[in-house]
Amino acid sequence: MPFPAGPGLGSPQIGFFPATTDRNPIKAFIPIHALKDDTGVKEISLQTSKGKYQAKKGREGEGKVRRGERERERGKMASEFRKKLFWRAVVAEFLAMSLFIFISIGSALGFNFPMVANKTSTKSQDNVKVSLAFGLSIATMAQSVGHISGAHLNPAVTLGLLLSCQISIFKALMYILAQCLGAVVATAILSGVTSSLPGNTLGLNA
Incomplete structure (x- = not known):
């Protein structure tokens, strides 16, 4: 094997290619077969x-x-x-919630009824009547508006459907707003109706 010529000493031998101007022959030349x-x-x-x-x-x-x-x-x-159907559903939630709160809470009010000679009864509403009022009212509302809005009638139900991606965020917000407004309106009507009755317990927890 011929010894490669350094830079400036002539042409490199066959089989080598000049890589740098370094005088170190190992760094100055690399084999052609490594580049071919x-x-x-x-x-x-x-x-x-x-x-x-x-x-x-x-x-x-x-x-x-x-x-x-x-x-x-x-x-x-x-x-x-x-869409008109969307606003129809929102209004349905509002009306259904208003009626449900009015009927159910109205039946559960523990005000005393006047009996005879300005004497009032101390007995509250019968529990069976209250239970029937709640059950029948929610069943009636569900059958009435279920095909329109789904009859959520509860912000918790609407939130659950939102988290499960079954309704849009905008629809959920409008439903919750309608439900809350319906509950407030129903409570205001009840307050106006029962305010003059003796022993009215609307809004009292004890």
Whole structure:
């Protein structure tokens, strides 16, 4: 094997390629066969670049999907806001909640009824009547508005359906608002009706 010529001493021997101007012959020359085929290195580099490109495209795709979901949710909310059926369901929840509270709480009021000669009875409403009033009123409301709004009649039910992704956020908020307003209206009516009765216990816990 011929000894490679150093820089400035002439042309390098066959089989070697000058790599640097370093006078160290080991660093100055590298064998040609180490450079003649770098296909494997190129393939590895290509695969790495391809993997990075695919990962980038995947992240971009996920971002587009999330943006699309948000846009669809906004579009769904806007479309619900414009639909008559949506507002019909909200009004149904309001009316059903108002009637349920009026009937059930009205039956449970423990005010005393006047009997004879300004003497009042100290006996409260019968528990069976109160139970029947609650049960029959909620059953009637469910049958009446179930096909319109689903007859939630309870913010806890609406929240549970929201967490299970069965209704939209906007619909859940409007339902809860309607239910709370219905309960307030029914209580106000009861307060006006029963305020003049003796021993009225509306709003008292003891």
